Amino acid sequence: MDVDRFREQAKKRAPENKKFLQGLKRKDPRVVDDRFHQAHEDVFEEIDCLACANCCKTTSPIFYQHDIERAARALRMKPGDFVEKYLRIDEDKDYVLQTAPCPFLDHDNYCSIYEDRPKACREYPHTDRKKMVQILELTYKNTLVCPAVLEMTERLKKIF
Structure with a gap:
């Protein structure tokens, strides 16, 4: 996965993708969900997250x-110690990682707490959720982080 090339393409297509995704708000939400979910399935049959891990390298999930x-339990730590060592409170008053890349990402792009990772990581990139029309702004932001979301968006532009 050539992450630099992806970033260049994502940035170049950003204005068009933002406009396209905003336009989906005017479509039937069930149709948008169906198309996104099919694109999600198709793209993830082709793209291996372990070849990229850009999400883990550049962004932080929210930790509830x-x-x-x-x-903390997975790391045999007290929750307070976990917060102190790894997290900070962001401008939205959410707990997020202090650093990027994620401290739990290893050199092979595997997550050392995979079975115990946050819900936001489990659900990322959120393209198989119901009511996609409610998270199109997040989806747009994810086109700038995740090659799979960018590819889904490109495929959906051809359908819609």
């Missing part, structure tokens, strides 16, 4: 209390 407790 349950996520903190689960990750």
Whole structure:
């Protein structure tokens, strides 16, 4: 995976993708879900997240209390110690990682707490959710982070 090439393409297509995704708000939400979910399935048959891990290298998930407790338990830490060592509170008052890349990402792009990773990581890139029309702004942001989301968007532009 050539991440630099992806970033260049994502940036170049950003204005068009933003406009396209915003336009999907005017479509039948069930049709948008169906098309996204099919694109999600198709693209993830072709793209291997372990070849990229750009999400883990550049962004942070939100950690909710349950996520903190689960990750801390996996690392045999107290939740308070986990927060102190790994997290900070962002401008939205959410717990997020202090650093990027993610401290749990290893050299082979595997997650050392994979079974106990936060819900946001489990659901990323959120393109198989119901009511996609409600998260199109997030989807747009993810076109700039995730090659799979960019590819899904390109395929959906041909359908819609």
